Amino acid sequence: MSRWPMPSGCCSAARTAEVPTMSAVPQPLGPQAHGASPRRVGWRLPRAWVPYVLLSPFLLLFAVFGVFPLVFSLWLAFQSWEPTSGLASMRFVGLENFVFALQDEWFWKSLGNTGWLALVSGVPQHLVAIPLACFIHAALRRSRNAMVGAYFVPYITSTVAIAILFSSLFSTDYGLINAALGVLLPGDPVDWLNDPQRIKPAIALIVFWRYVGFNLVLYLAALQTIPKDLYEAAKMDGASQLQQFFYITLPSLKPMIFFGVTLSVIGGLQLFEEPFILTGGRGGSDQAGMTTAIYLYRMAFDFNDFGAASAMSWLLFVLVVALTWLTHRAFNPRRKAD
Amino acid sequence: MHAERLSRLSAHLLVALGALIMLAPFYFMFVFATHSRTEIFSLPPPLFFGDDFANNLAILTDKLPFWRNLGWSLYVALASTLLTLLFCSMGGYAFAMFEFRYKNALFALVMATMLLPSFMNMIPTFMIMDLLGWIDQPRALYIPGAASAFGIFLMRQYVAASVPRDLLEAARMDGCSEFGIYARIVLPLLKPALGTLGLITFIASWNNFIGPLVVMRSPEMYTLPLALRSLQSPVNTEWGALMAASAIATLPLLLLFMVSSRQLIAGLTAGAVK
Numbered sequence: 001m002s003r004w005p006m007p008s009g010c011c012s013a014a015r016t017a018e019v020p021t022m023s024a025v026p027q028p029l030g031p032q033a034h035g036a037s038p039r040r041v042g043w044r045l046p047r048a049w050v051p052y053v054l055l056s057p058f059l060l061l062f063a064v065f066g067v068f069p070l071v072f073s074l075w076l077a078f079q080s081w082e083p084t085s086g087l088a089s090m091r092f093v094g095l096e097n098f099v100f101a102l103q104d105e106w107f108w109k110s111l112g113n114t115g116w117l118a119l120v121s122g123v124p125q126h127l128v129a130i131p132l133a134c135f136i137h138a139a140l141r142r143s144r145n146a147m148v149g150a151y152f153v154p155y156i157t158s159t160v161a162i163a164i165l166f167s168s169l170f171s172t173d174y175g176l177i178n179a180a181l182g183v184l185l186p187g188d189p190v191d192w193l194n195d196p197q198r199i200k201p202a203i204a205l206i207v208f209w210r211y212v213g214f215n216l217v218l219y220l221a222a223l224q225t226i227p228k229d230l231y232e233a234a235k236m237d238g239a240s241q242l243q244q245f246f247y248i249t250l251p252s253l254k255p256m257i258f259f260g261v262t263l264s265v266i267g268g269l270q271l272f273e274e275p276f277i278l279t280g281g282r283g284g285s286d287q288a289g290m291t292t293a294i295y296l297y298r299m300a301f302d303f304n305d306f307g308a309a310s311a312m313s314w315l316l317f318v319l320v321v322a323l324t325w326l327t328h329r330a331f332n333p334r335r336k337a338d
Numbered sequence: 339m340h341a342e343r344l345s346r347l348s349a350h351l352l353v354a355l356g357a358l359i360m361l362a363p364f365y366f367m368f369v370f371a372t373h374s375r376t377e378i379f380s381l382p383p384p385l386f387f388g389d390d391f392a393n394n395l396a397i398l399t400d401k402l403p404f405w406r407n408l409g410w411s412l413y414v415a416l417a418s419t420l421l422t423l424l425f426c427s428m429g430g431y432a433f434a435m436f437e438f439r440y441k442n443a444l445f446a447l448v449m450a451t452m453l454l455p456s457f458m459n460m461i462p463t464f465m466i467m468d469l470l471g472w473i474d475q476p477r478a479l480y481i482p483g484a485a486s487a488f489g490i491f492l493m494r495q496y497v498a499a500s501v502p503r504d505l506l507e508a509a510r511m512d513g514c515s516e517f518g519i520y521a522r523i524v525l526p527l528l529k530p531a532l533g534t535l536g537l538i539t540f541i542a543s544w545n546n547f548i549g550p551l552v553v554m555r556s557p558e559m560y561t562l563p564l565a566l567r568s569l570q571s572p573v574n575t576e577w578g579a580l581m582a583a584s585a586i587a588t589l590p591l592l593l594l595f596m597v598s599s600r601q602l603i604a605g606l607t608a609g610a611v612k
Contacts, residue, residue, distance in 0.1 A: 050516045051436035058429035059444075061485035066451050069462035076462065087469075132356070135349060149599045150357035156602065157364075157591050158545045160563040161584035164570065165367045168577055174379035176366065209360065217607050270455040273547050280570060293457045300461050301552070309461050320455055 076310040083304050097311035107312060109287055110295040111319070116200055117275070117291065118268025121207035125215050126260060132212075133219035134249060148220065151213035159210070163277035166206050167193060170278075193278060196288035203289055206274045211267070215260050222256035223249070258331040265323050269316065272297070292316050367588060370581035378577050394582035398569075401576065403558050404583065407565040410476060411587075414561060415543040418480035422489050422539045423532050430493020431524050435506065445494075452487040456548060464552045478553040479561070483543060489535050492608055496531035497524065534605035537598055541591060562587045 045053060080093045101107050132151070140147055154162070169176045170192040178189040192202045226249065234244050272293040275284070283290025283298070290298075292312065300309035370378050373388040398404050432438075433445055463482065472478035501524055509519050525532075547563040554560055557568060566587060569580045595602065 045516055047516070048438070051432040051438040051441075053516075054428040054432035054436075054520070058425040058485060058490065061425065061481065062448065062451075062487075064485075065459075065463065065466070065482035066485050066487070067447075069459045069466060070454075072462040072465065073458060076465075132353065135353060139346070139350070140353075145600065147353065147357055148603070149595070150360050152599070152603055153364075153592070153595055154360060155606075156541050156545075156595055158563060158566075158584070158587050160545075160547050160566050161367070161587045162363060164566055164580060164584055165363055165370070167570075168370065168378065168581070169363070169366065171379070174381055174383060176383045179381065179383055209363070213360065214606070217603050221607060266453060266455060270457050272457065276547075277567065277570070280572060281567075293455075296457060297460065300464075306461055306465070313457055313461065317455060317458055 073310045073313060076307055077314050078311075079307050081306055083306060093307070097307045098315065100308050101312045101315055104308075106287060106290070106295060107292070107315075110283075110290050110292040111316075113200065113288065114269055114271060114291045114293075114316075117204055117207065117271055118265065120200070121204040121211075122261075122264040122268050124208055125212045125264060126257065129212055129215035129219055129260075130250075130253065130257070133216050133223055134245065136216070137220055137223040148213070148217060151216050153213065154210045155214045159273040160277055162210070163206060163274045166202070166274075167278050170202050194285055196284065196286040199275075199278065199284045199289040203271075203275050203278055206278075207268075207271065210274075211264070215264075218256055218260050219253060222253050226252045254331065258327065261331075262324055262327050265327055266320055269320050269323070364588065364592065367581060368585050370577070371585040373578055373581075375575075375577045378581070390578055391582060394576075394578040397576050397579040398583055401569060401579065402560075402565050402583075404565065406558055407560045407562055408586065410559065411544055411562040414476050414479045415540045417476070418483040418543045419536050419539045421480060421484035422486050423536055425484050426486055426489030426493045426535060427525060427528055427532065428520065429490050430495075431497050431501075431520060433490065433494040434497035435501065435503065445490075448487045448490055452491065460548060460552055463549075467553045473553055474555050474559045475553075476559070479546065479549050480543070483539070483546075483549075486539065489539065492531060492535050492605065493528070495608070496528060500531075501527050530601075533598075534601050534608075537594065537602050538605055541594065541602075544587075544591065 077097055078092055078094060079090045080096065081087075081090045136144060136147060170178075172178060172189050172191045172193070175192070177192070181187075182189065190198055192198045230248050230252075231244055234248055239247065270293050271291045275289040275291050276294055276297075278284070279289040279294075281294075283294055293316070296309045296312040296316070299312060300306050369384055369387055371394060372391040373384045374390045374393065377384055377388060377390070433441065467473055467475075467478045470478075505523060506519055509523055514522070545563065546561070547567075550561045550564045551567075554564055557565070560568065562583070566580065566583055569576060569583065
C-alpha cells in the first residue's frame, strides 16, 4: 500500500486500512502539517493545500481586479499624467490633485448635489417603507407576495432603461407627467429636465421609486423577528395601536433601520446612472444634476485628468466612511459610563 | 367600529394604488414601444398598445447593431454567471470548511470590499484594461465580475449552514479525492444557493452600465445599456425605437423575477438577515 493510495477523482472503491493522514476529527492544519510528497501520477494534494487551491482562482481575480485597483488609484491620486503620452509621463505631484479638487467649484457643487439627492431620495424611502412594511405585515395574507413583488421589482430592472423611460415621461411639452399635472393643477408645463431647479426632484423621484421596495423587504424581514407576545402583553396593558408602534415596533426595528440607512448613505453617495442618463452624461444645465460620481467620471474621461479624478474619488470615499461612521454613532450613542 | 373599517379599507386602497404606481412605468414602457415617436409625444399621450412595434424594431436595427448588442449582453451575463458560480462556490467552501493561515484576515478583507463604492474602481479598472489590451473585449466585463465578494459571502454562509462536516469526513475516509468531494458532495448540496447567486449575478451583469461605459468603445461591442444610451440624443431621439429597445432589455428581467421573486428577494437581502 502506498502512502497516497488513489489517483484522484474517485469516491467509492478506495477504502484502505492505512490512510494515515485524515483523522475523523477536523483539525486546524498549518501549511506545514504534512510533508510534501513527490509529484507523480496519482499524487494527492496534501490537505493543507486544499483551501489555497480552492481559493486561488478567486484570490487571483480579487487581487488583480479588487485590491490592486485601489492601490493603483491611491497612487494615481498623487500623480500628474497626460493619458495620451503613455504611462511614462507620470510624475509625482504630492497633494496637488487634492488641493485642486478642494478648490474646484464644480467639485463642491457636485458634493452639494449628491448630498441633496441622497437626503431627498433617501429619507422618504424609509419614511414610506416602515409604515408600509407594518401594514403589509399586519394586514395582508394572500396578496402579500404579489404586493411585495410589485414594490420590489423596480430594484432589479435596468437602471438605464428605466431612466430613459422617465426622461420621456418628464419631457416638457408632451410628457405624461406634465400631462397628468396639467389635469390636476393647470398651469405652465414644468421643464423638468432642463430647469436647474427641477432636475433634482426628478432624479430623486426615480431613485426613490427604485429603492423603496428594497427597504420594504428589509423591514418586513425585521418585523417577522419581533415576538408576538410583546404585542399581546401591550394590548393587555391597554396600549393603543399607535403606542404599540412607537414603543414596540420602532425600537425593535432600530438595528434594521441602521442597516437600511447605512445602505442608503453608501448607495446615495455613489449615485451615477439615473442622473447620467437624465442629463445626457453631462450633468445638466448649470451642473444641477451632476453628482460627484458623474463629475469624477467626466474629470477622467472627458477632461483627461486621471490624477484629479482619483483624488476626488478618495475624497468622496472619505466622506462615505465619515457619514457611515456618523450614522453608526447616531444609532449607537456611546454611553457615558464606558 | 364603522370608522375603523373605513380607515382599514382606505389603507388597503392606498397600498394597492402605490403598487400600481410602482408598476406603471413598466406598463408605459411596453405601451410606448408599440407607438411611433409622434404618437408618444401627442396630447393626450397613448395609454394603450399601438401597432408600431415592428416599425420601431426596423428603426432600431437600422441605427444600431442591436441583435449583436443583445447577444453580447447575454454572452457576458452568462459567462460572468458561470465563472462567479464556479469560483465563489470553491472559495466559499474553502472559507467555510477549512482552517488555514490568514483565513480570518482574508475573509475580513473580502467583506470590506463588499461595501466599497463602485466609483472607486472605475478609473484604475479602465487603466488596467487598457494595459492588458482588453478595451472592447467582453472578457474585460466578465472576468473582473467573477471576483464577487458578495458571492463569497453568500456561499460561505450557505456551506456553513447546510453541508455537514461529518459527510465530508466520511467521504475522505472512503478515499474520495478533495476535488471529488467538492464536485460530487458539496456542489449538489449547494444547488439552491447556486441558483440564487446565479440569478443575482446574471441580473447585475445584464444591468451593468458603468463597467461597459468605461471599457467598451465601439458600437458593435456595446452591451444593451450602452446601446440604449447611444440612441439618446439632444434632438431627434427616436423615442419609439428607444422604448422598444428598453422594453426588450427589461422583459427578460421581469420574466426572471416572476418565476423566482421569492428566491431573489431572499438572496438580495441575505446580508441583512442573519
